[in-house]
Amino acid sequence: MTPGGVWVLGVDSGGSGFRVALAAVDAPARPAGGAAPGPSARPVAARAFGTPVPTGPGGIDAGWLVERLVPAARELLDRAGAGGRPGAVAVGAAGMAGLGDRLRAVLPGALRDALGVRRLALASDAVTAYAGALGRAPGTVVAAGTGLVALGTDLVRWRRADGWGHLLGDCGGGAWIGRAGLEAALRAHDGRRGGSPALLARAEALFGPVAGLPGRLYPRPDRAAVLASFAPEVARHAADDPVAAGVLARAARHIAEAAAAVHPAGGAGDVALTGGLFRLGDPLLVPLREELARQLPGARTVSAAGDPLSGALAIAAALAADAPALPREPGLLDTYGN
Amino acid sequence: MTPGGVWVLGVDSGGSGFRVALAAVDAPARPAGGAAPGPSARPVAARAFGTPVPTGPGGIDAGWLVERLVPAARELLDRAGAGGRPGAVAVGAAGMAGLGDRLRAVLPGALRDALGVRRLALASDAVTAYAGALGRAPGTVVAAGTGLVALGTDLVRWRRADGWGHLLGDCGGGAWIGRAGLEAALRAHDGRRGGSPALLARAEALFGPVAGLPGRLYPRPDRAAVLASFAPEVARHAADDPVAAGVLARAARHIAEAAAAVHPAGGAGDVALTGGLFRLGDPLLVPLREELARQLPGARTVSAAGDPLSGALAIAAALAADAPALPREPGLLDTYGN
The missing domain is CATH 3.30.420 (Nucleotidyltransferase; domain 5)
Incomplete structure (x- = not known):
């Protein structure tokens, strides 16, 4: 990574805490006559927080996240000597579809003002799990811990099954x-x-x-x-x-x-x-x-090839490099910026 | 009912409120050579409260119940011209086994002091449901609404199945x-x-x-x-x-x-x-x-022949008349007094 290269940040937020990682984006060699495999994100540093982002009546608490994410991001960028602003940030969070309204309202402006971030992806944790597990290939990911959700795509649209929580579903989780x-x-x-x-x-x-x-x-x-x-x-x-x-x-x-x-x-x-x-x-x-x-x-x-945090980094790397990305869909994968 | 006869009070406390009823105890004619059928309780008046008895970390709030039950009981006794003290009181409550410690600690003394009650039964709502449905016959009662519990007895001991709540059981409720x-x-x-x-x-x-x-x-x-x-x-x-x-x-x-x-x-x-x-x-x-x-x-x-409130009255009537009763068992059917 030469100084002046592209850096991206990924965030994975779940029920037991959240993690932030910094990665350098390596542009792939385009194989003669082949499809571009897309840029790869090489993680260089990460920080874990043991407290989950609070969720209240207004949904996931965006202000609480910004207060912790911005200093952590600055510290990771400084330590890596990355300087400047990250090329893109991707945040994957549990509950993004139903509880993410404040994240979608607050994060684009807050991260632009504080870190100069111009490209942001807000993704359901199922989408970051997908990106971590299968990258940008069509298929299906079953992400399961306490709960369970299946997410599939033909790269045109997403299909989701279950993930309804322990009273209504999450069958087999x-x-x-x-x-x-x-x-x-x-x-x-x-x-x-x-x-x-x-x-x-x-x-x-x-x-x-x-x-x-x-x-x-x-x-x-x-x-x-x-x-x-x-x-x-x-x-x-x-x-x-x-x-x-x-x-x-x-x-x-x-x-x-x-x-x-x-x-x-x-x-x-x-x-x-x-x-x-x-x-x-x-x-x-x-x-x-x-x-x-x-x-x-x-x-x-x-x-799975990688975890949801590596999936967030992969989404951010594709966004930074204007590379083909997973399907955008409100609540599943929203992107902001030029 | 002649003045000076025996009166009993029954209480049915559940998730949507609680009810108090007053009944006159009619001593049955003993059939020649037959077993005594037990006294019967003839309801004369009742009062319903639309607020459930609060349950806190200490269990069912006995003080809250006493504050409402005593005036209601006095009013029912006065209106019926019953005078004096009830011969017995039976309280059936949801959660009596696990959450009834304060009821068991407070109610015997409180009802003796306030109403002169010398005989008291504290029963699980499943037991009052049993008494209401089958009286003092052996068999099984399935009591089911939001939840579900089955209670059976051979008149020597009780057997209970399910009633574990909506996450652990209440299967079929x-x-x-x-x-x-x-x-x-x-x-x-x-x-x-x-x-x-x-x-x-x-x-x-x-x-x-x-x-x-x-x-x-x-x-x-x-x-x-x-x-x-x-x-x-x-x-x-x-x-x-x-x-x-x-x-x-x-x-x-x-x-x-x-x-x-x-x-x-x-x-x-x-x-x-x-x-x-x-x-x-x-x-x-x-x-x-x-x-x-x-x-x-x-x-x-x-x-079912009757509901849990009529079951509470039947338990109180048997207690007042020293008649054979359903099996005593801590948490299911506790009795107090001489």
Whole structure:
């Protein structure tokens, strides 16, 4: 990177905090007669914040984010000797579609005034997950942790499935699996059909006597995360416990249904799995690969190439270089600037 | 009722308010050679409060209830010309097992001091529902509205199944059915398998565009009630929509599983259905009767003889008359006094 080269910033904001990274943009060599692969973003420094951006009645708190993002960005630029202004910034945030109005209203002006940023992308965290996982190729990304969303594109338009939260959907995600496991524990406690004595024992070891579980779970604001904390127990028992294995088989079916609903018509493109859920490993991945083979027989299942923060950097790099980008769509991927 | 006869008070406290009733106790004629049927409580007056008793970190707010219950009881006794003190009081409350510590600590002394009450029963609302539905006969009651709990007894001990709330269970209850219906609506919106276009249309008519549904549902403290408000739509579409019918078939299976888990060994006793859920009518009741016939072939399904308030009065009347009562069990049915 020569002085005067192009630098970009990426932000990944989620339920457990947010991260900012600085990358140098490397212009690719254009292969003779081939399509330009697009610029690549080479991360050089990053900073993580352990507090999530607050969300209030007005949505994601844009002022709170700006107060922390601007000094962090200056520090990263200074440390790298980048000088000047970044060529582009991309912010990926959970809840961007429904809760991002203040970000969209405030960030373009605030980052132009404070950092001289002229090109900005505001993306749903599902879009940054997509960009990190598959870059600018058509296909489908399933991003799953506590929640679960599937996002697919043929590079013309986006299709989204699920991501409705732990009460309305997120079927097959961490909270869904943990909730189903706790239901199986309580069924065993009650003597109802479908109970798992093994999961009951684990639930009592982790949360105390189950009679107190409702009183401990319902008042908490992080109910979905508490439910998801039980998902690894379900996975751990799947080999020996048919009830636990059944929960994961149903989760796999739901996940594949979400992927199948958004995959590009004709089956072009890979299906990438990204996010903490897939660290459950084979107890989930083996039935999931079977379900994907059944529901999307033409698609290959791959691991994500990079994470959502690297996806934000890739989006910023494409924006800075005027390179072909993923489809713009309000609430999913909004761009600002010349 | 002659002056100087026995009067009892019953209280039914739930999520939408609480009610207080006064009844005269009629001693039954003992049939020659037969078992005493127990005293009967003949309601003479009642008062309803539209505000639910507050629940805080310390549980159900006993002081708040006493402040309202004592004047209401005095007024009912005065109006009926009952004079003196009630022979017994029975309070049935939702959450009594887990949230009733302050009621158990405060009410016996407070009602003795204010009203001269010497005999008091504090019961789970499931127990007053049982007493109202089946009196003092062995069997099973399924009490269901937004939530769902099954309670059975052989008159020696109680067995309880489900009642774990909308995240952990209440399988087949109003919130469960409504939630499943909304999931089917969102599946149709996404193009996932298992979707119901009819339920999607109803969800959008009731709640607006579904993209805004998570933002409208999750911040509300009465999430379970909002979910349950969609259950009648599921029932209304069951005749024409196989997805809606499937939701109710699964609900029926869950409800029968809860009943089967608690029904007295050997199958003695009826199964009574009580609570607002069963006003969904045949779309739920037809598959439920089939499931009960399958899972509890020896038991007869009956309508509840009375409601939880009449159950509270029956418990108070038995207490006042030293008559045989339903089994005492801490958190389910606690009694105080001589």
